[in-house]
Structures are given as C-alpha cells and as structure tokens.
Amino acid sequence: MPDHENPSEQSDGKRSILICQALGCLSSHSDRIQTAIEAEISQLELADSVNVKLTGCPGLCQEGPIVLIEPEGTFYARVKPEDAPDIAQSMLPDGQVVERLLYHGDDGQPIRNYADIPYYVKQQHIVLRNCGHINPEEIDDYIAVSGYEALKKVLADMAPEQVVEEVTKSGIRGRGGAGFPAGRKWAEARKSTKEPKYVICNADEGDPGAFMDRSTLESDPHTVIEGMIIAGYAIGSDTGYIYVRAEYPLAIKRLKIALKQAEGRGLLGDNILGSGFSFTLQIREGAGAFVCGEASALMYSIEGKRGMPRVKPPRSVESGLWGLPTSLNNVKTFASVPVIILRGADWYAGIGTPNSTGTAVFALTGKIVNSGLIEVPMGMTLREIIFDIGGGLIGGKEFKAVQTGGPSGGCLPASALDLPVDFDSLNEAGSIMGSGGMVVVDEDTCMVDLARYFLEFTQEESCGKCVPCRIGTELVLEILDRITNGEGKPGDIELLEEYGDVIAKGSLCGLGKSAPNPVLSTIKYFRDEYEAHINEKRCPAGACRALTSFYINPEACRACMLCFESCPVEAVDGWLRTIHIVLQEKCIKCGSCYDVCPSLYNAIVKVPVIEVPQPPMPGTKVPRKKRSKC
Amino acid sequence: MLEKELKEIYELCVNCRLCLKECEFLKSLFETRDSIIVDLEAEGANNKTLYSCTMCDLCETICPSELNIGRAYLKLRQQKGPLPVQKKFIDKDQEWVLSDNFALALPDPDSSECQRVFFPGCHLVGYSADLVMKTYEHLKAKLPGTAILLGCCGASRRECGDDALFKETADNVEAEVKKLGASEIIVACPNCRYAFTEHERSLKIRSIYEVLDEIELPEMASNGERTFTVHDPCRARWQDEMQDAARNLISKAGHKIEEMRYSRDLTMCCGLGGQIPYANAPLSKTMAKLRAEQAEVDIVTYCASCRDALAPHKPTLHVLDLIFNPDWDEARTKPAEKPSEKREHQSALRAQLLEKFGG
DSSP: OOOOOOHHHHTTSOEEEEEEOSHHHHHTTHHHHHHHHHHHHHHTTOTTTEEEEEEOOOSOGGGOSOEEEETTTEEEOSOOGGGHHHHHHTTSTTOOOOGGGBEEOTTSOEEOBGGGSHHHHTOOOSTTTTTTTSOTTOHHHHHHTTTTHHHHHHHHHOOHHHHHHHHHHHTOBOTTTTOOBHHHHHHHHHHOOOSSOEEEEEEOOOSTTOOHHHHHHHHOHHHHHHHHHHHHHHHTOSEEEEEEETTOHHHHHHHHHHHHHHHHTTSSBSSGGGSSOOBEEEEEEEOOOGGGGSHHHHHHHHTTSOOOOOOOSSOTTTSOGGGSOEEEEEHHHHHHHHHHHHHOHHHHHTSBOSSSBSEEEEEEEESBSSOEEEEEETTOBHHIIIIIISOSBGGGOOEEEEEESGGGSEEEEGGGTTSBOSHHHHHHTTOOOOSSEEEEEETTSOHHHHHHHHHHHHHHHOOSOSHHHHHHHHHHHHHHHHHHTTOOOTTHHHHHHHHHHHHHHHOSSHHHHHTTHHHHHHHHHHHHHHHHHHHHOOOTTSOOGGGEEEEEOTTTOOOOOHHHHHOTTOOEEEETTEEEEEOTTTOOOOOHHHHHSOTTTOOEEEEEGGGOOOOOOTTOBOOOSOOOOO | OOHHHHHHHHHHOOOOOHHHHHOHHHHHHOSSHHHHHHHHHTTOSSHHHHHOOOOOOHHHHHOTTOOOHHHHHHHHHHHHOOOHHHHHHHHHHHHHHTSTTTOEEEOOTTOSSOOEEEEOTTHHHHHOHHHHHHHHHHHHHHSSSEEEEEOOOOHHHHHTTOHHHHHHHHHHHHHHHHHTTOSEEEESOHHHHHHHHHSOOOOEEEEHHHHHHHSOOOOOSOOSOOEEEEEOOGGGTTOHHHHHHHHHHHHHTTOEEOOOSSOGGGOOOOSOGGGHHHHOHHHHHHHHHHHHHHOSSEEEESOHHHHHHHTTTSOEEEHHHHHHOTTHHHHTTOOOOOHHHHHHHHHHHHHHHHHHHOO
C-alpha cells in the first residue's frame, strides 16, 4: 500500500483534484484535462473549497490519464477533457462519484479507492511516496509532506559521521544496478583527505523500456535534491551535479524549477538554513550515450571529455570528478535518503531482506496487463510482481520470460518466478537487479531474437575502448543475426558462450562486462530455442521473419476482411464470404494480419516457413453456420 | 426487447465494419458499429432508422459472425407496428388482391386429380397478365393436374411488422391449396417463397424456375444470343436451386451470362425491400440506381418488383419474358406501370382464366 502523507489533509482542508502530468499522461493531453476541470470548477464556484493541481506519476500508466480525488483517494482512469463537467459536479457537497471513470477490477466491479486497486495493494512506496500526490513544481507541496525536514534534522542534530552511519546502518544498496552499499561509498568519500569533493546524481537512465528515474524526477524532484544535499553534508562536499540525459526535457524543466525554489528558500546555496553548511547543485545534460551511465564515463562527460570508462582502481570515491573524491549515486538512492533519516535506519532495514534492504522500483513493461511504475519491498517474488501487481499477461497468453536489468541484465524463465527479487538472488539466477527495468515477454517472443535486440543495442552503444567489447559484441551480433535468419550453424551456441566469456572478462566497464548477459542467460534457460533455429530452421515463437510464415486456417477464417484491409502489400486474397489466403510470394511478414485477426476467430497462424500447408482453392466460400429461415 | 440480439452482438461482433461498408441503409444512417448498438438499445431512435432497412439479409450474409441487424429491426417493427402511411397503402392493396377483383382458385379442368397449385403472386401478374397466362398454360400442358391460385402471400404485412395479419394471409393461402386437394405450391415470386417458409407449413414449396428448368420448354420467344447479367432478388439469397434454375433458363434461351460481383448470395436489394419507399424514398431510389449501375449489360431478374425498380436505370427483363414474351426486346425498357394499371392486369387475368378454364 502506498506510504505517503496526504498534503491536502495537512494544508487547508480543501479537497483536491490531482491530474497526473508526468510524461505518459501528458502525452495523452492531461494538461487539457486540467484546463477543462479548472473552468468547470470556477463555473460551479467551487474554487474556494477545491484545489485543482498537476502532479507527477501515480504509477498505473496503463490506465492513464489518471485523475485522483483527495482526501478520499478516488481514482479515475482513462480520463478525457470531456469528462471534466462530471468530475467537477462530483465535487459538489452532494456530488456523486463518476462511476464510469472508476477503475474496474477483473470481476468487472468498479473500485473506488486507489489503495484497493490490486496494482497498488502489494506495493510499498518510499522512493515514489510523493509521486502522484504532490505538485512537483511547488516546493510548498513537498514541504507539506515533511519535505526538507530530514535536511533540517541533519543540519541541526547530526554530525556528518552520524549521517553516514545512519545510511550505512539502513543497509541501502546503490539503486543504479550494481548494488554497492551506499553507506560504504559515502564513508570512503568522507574519509578521503582531498578537497573539494563532489556529489553526483546519476540520472542517465538508458535501458530500453526503463523510466523509473525519469518519473521520479518528473514527479518529485525535491526529494532527490534533498537527498543530494544530505549526501554533500555527509561526505563534506559543497558541490553537486545532476547528470541527466537531454532526452528528458520535462524532468530537466521540473528539476530547474525545483532548484530555483530550493535556493529561494535558503535550502540550497550558501549557509543553508544558517547552519554554516553550503552546497550548490548544477544540472549537466548528457547527450544520451548509454556508456555515460557508467560512473567513470559519466564523470569524463561532465569534465567535457569523451564519455569512456577508465581502469579502476582508483575508485571514484578516491579519484572521481577532476580526480577528486566523488560519491555518485542513483536518483532512487538519493530519493530514499530523506526517508531513512526521518524514519530511521532500523525502520528502513526492516523492509526487504537482510542483504537487500528497502524497496525496489521497477518500470514494469512488455506484454503485461498493468504497465507502469511500481515499488515493492525487496524479496517479493517475481510471480507476485508480475501476476498480482502486473495483472498477468495481456490476452491471457503464456508467460515465457522476464528480462530484468535491461541490456546488462538477463532473461529468467517461468521456473524462476518464485525467486525473491533482490540483488543476490537475481545475480545467482544469471540476471541482475539493474536500475529497475522489468520487461515481461510472452509465448510470442523469440528468445534468440530478444537477445539479438539487446546485443544490437550494446553493440551500437559500445564506446569502443576495449577490444573484447567492441569486436566481441559485433561478432556475437553477427552470429545472432545468422541464427534468426535461418542460417545458424552447428557450433554457434558454443561460439556464443565462448565469445560471451571473453567479452565479460576482457572489458573494463559494466556495459562490456554485462553485455553478454542477455545471450548467456537465454542460452542457459532457452537453449532449445537456439537449437530449433539452428538445427530445424524453425522459430518456436514464430517471431523470426525469415523462419516464419503467416497462414490462414481455412476452417477458422470467417472472411471479415480485416487482414485483407490491413495488409500493406496486398498479400491477402480475400472477398466477402470467401476464405482468405495469404499469398506467400508477396508477403513481407509484417504481422499486421496476425495482429488484426479477431481473437474470436484466431484464423491466422504462424507456421514454420518449411511447413506452410496448402491453402484452399481461391474463391472457396466460408460455410454458413446458422441460417435465418427462408 | 432486443436483449438476445444485443447479447449476440456484444459476444460475436468483431467490429470489422463490413455491414457498414456494404449495406446502403446502415451506411446512410450510421458511422460506427457502436452507433448501431446505441440505436438498437434505444429500440430505434426514430422512424428513419426503424423503417429504412430493406430486410434483405445482406448483413447476415457478409457478417463473419452471421449477425442479422435486419432481423433486429424487424423485431422492433413487430413491436411498434407499421407506419400509418404503410398501413394505409397496404390495407388498400390487400383489400384489392384478396377480393373478387383478383383472388381466384381454379382447378385444372382437364384433370380429375389436383397434383399441385401454381401461385403467381400479385406483382408478377401486375407486371404482365399475359406472361402468367402463358406460363400457366405451358405448365398445365406439361404437368396435368396443376391448379392456379391467385392471391397474396402477405409478405408486405410481414415486412412492416404486422405479423398477425401476415400469418393469417399466408395461412389462408395454405388452406386454399389444401382445399384444391394439393400439397405442393409452385411460386413465381421469391418473396412468396420466403413468406411461406417463415412459419411451419405442411406444403412442398418450389419455384416456377426450378420447375421450368426440369420440364420441356416451348420454343423460346427471345433470340439473338444476347449477353445478360443476372440480378438475384434478395429473397433468392441462400436459394442455390432457384439461382441455378434462373441461370439455366437464360442459357437455354441461348443467351450468355456475365455475372456481377455482387451476385447470388451476395446480391444487393433493388431498393423495394422492407417496404422502405414509404419511410425513406430517397434511399430506395439510391439503392435501385446503385444496383442497376453495377450491371454492365442488360439485366435479367426473376422478381417482378426488382424488374420494375431497376428498369428506369438499366434495361431489365423478367426471366419469363425470355421464354414467353414475343415482344421481349421492347419489354426491356418498358417503364414500370402505375398501381391502377397493374390492378387492371390483375383483374384481366382473373377474367381470362375464368373464361378459359372456369367452364
């Protein structure tokens, strides 16, 4: 259950209409919803008793645009500007809940309070505690939910060593992916005698399908800023950088607003809150190279150099930015710090598992019913995350694998569903916790093709410094291309394993070391799929175009002409009441026919190229099933 | 009212929109599948949606799930009854065709036993008394023991929702056939055939076209090896035997056939179905024109109403013209006659039959 304090209850007793304006909902024009609701509210003369405000992401992006009514917690899903009058009416003293906009559960029954939606029931929000509940562009909203209280407490009552001690005791491990204990990093940076020291927030989130850091910055930038100031105080640094990719313009915009507001309140800058401690923060926009998410490359990039990793040691806590001691942490690590300070290390350490304390934030995507941002206690099983929170797979399809950690991570099969999600068990299973990307794939996804996709990504993003990574990823990609094209040779699997081993051992940075993970983990768990491609020239999932043909089952086709109309190359022969046929010689295998064929008929099937059945004679009529009397 | 129909739509409609693309009625009044559902849920928002469907069953034919929107509208019409204007005209028409002006039952005077009854219906007689007379004479010669029954099947009552009167009218025909001592009825109009199968009957029903296709034919009236296209009446949809027989007769008369894309089960309505001219005359005209313009050569059909609807836009003949009408070539462009003229033909046939065989 989300763990947040309600700002509207605390402030002025007004009820609030909260309209998500993080990137997902905003792309569905949720800003227009706000304008429309504001107009209705003022027309109903409710402005004195109702706040209308923008918020960040409440998480369930699938159901967006989302509107929340507080303090009741009413959750409206898929709202459109046209719904504004009804929502405004509902705020009248005798107003009724707008039933049709409520989230509907599996049983078709509406669920009024968002805390009762299955998606939220098992979650615990620490990093995301304020996301979707406060206006990220208003510092007072953040202050109303104990914002900057941790900073005040630290400056007033705690020595820097105590802060480091508290963070160490909490057991929090770096949320960027590697899971290095944050307290230890801080302690080492503090120990160093070189000055000045730096704090860096790594917001260079680059995994395909990941949006945890972006959403956090868009939804609650102040908590990241507060965490960074506390880190500066703890390690003895007066300068911090937020390294965020330029592709996140909304996050950057809100960060800039937040920095200005914090400076205006004396929370940032010289002599913070009269404590004598000074700390300034700057934003550095990255150009989006994946390797710049690696600490040493990121620091080179801030220095204005080409973003490439370097040999370690020395580690960045000794020799980081400009050769000076630097503590670099992830967005979510900083966002957790204020809560750890306020509620205590023991409280935090009590959440999760002994070796992986606290919560994990995931961007749940792929073939899952509830796509969105989630936060769960460490140690929850993959099954709970995917089925209880994620709602299972779209269209009731069979679960095949879950990919965690993005291009550096691995794929885990159904047998791993009961694994507790924490740093160590995922490593043991051949994947990584990563920064929080979690992509669920179903029976229609080819694991060889998925590995190929990630290798294509790492190959392109390899900075080129280490030969094993630069040449190795290219060689691996070549083999994967060959296999998915139906030209795999015996011995390819062994070759992939060998190259994978060399790349992992011979690369300097995390990108290279982990680049083979998607291949090695899919070979480990889905070797039979590789073998089917190589030995039988068959793609079991029917995803590899070169190995798959689309065929219309004449017994199931009802001549709805949807495939006929959707085919971009006129490769479907069809007419009213006439069984449709895929003209194989024209087909470009785009799959649009497969996608539009109604699930009621499921007439289009994927078959191996070498086993396409003979289609019926052109012009064969669809048999009538019923017949009106005549 | 339409719980069953709507449930079926919700369960089986895949929103392929074929009905909206192919049916002129749906196309003209609705833009989306959901707007049709809304109208059905409202039990017909207005008389336009309620009384504009030609009930031609094209929707059911092309629907991948074989849903029939027309049947849903028919059910609503049955609940609401005919429009006053429909009722007025149909009452007047029925009064005429069921009275001594037209109605008649005559056994074959040259045969002691009645084997079957020829029921030409009212439209074909209105189109040409002469064609019916010649057809009957040929039938009687080749199949002794064939009686003739003039009257009405009541199909127009059915289409505007007057179900009780429809059944009564059709029941009376069955009773007359039985009274003549026969158990087989030979119809000339596909509408009659459709009407007699709507309720349970102990009658063998065949079309005159199938019968003519089986027996020896006279010397054909038409000649010249023309090329025609066939317009299948909507009531001949799903009637493979009738569709085949009509084509065989055209071929036997020495002509070629060039099929339209929308033919046989996919045929389109001529615009007169469902009694829509009373409720939506412009739609009725549009449909007739559209259908006629699909034909690249002269049309042959086997429903007298279709013939009259299409003829203003494209030369059209009744298939019996090819066999029995010496003036067939002129008949191709003969305009549809007024109701009063049709009634004259109906009365004339009755008089001629009485004179020839009533003895």
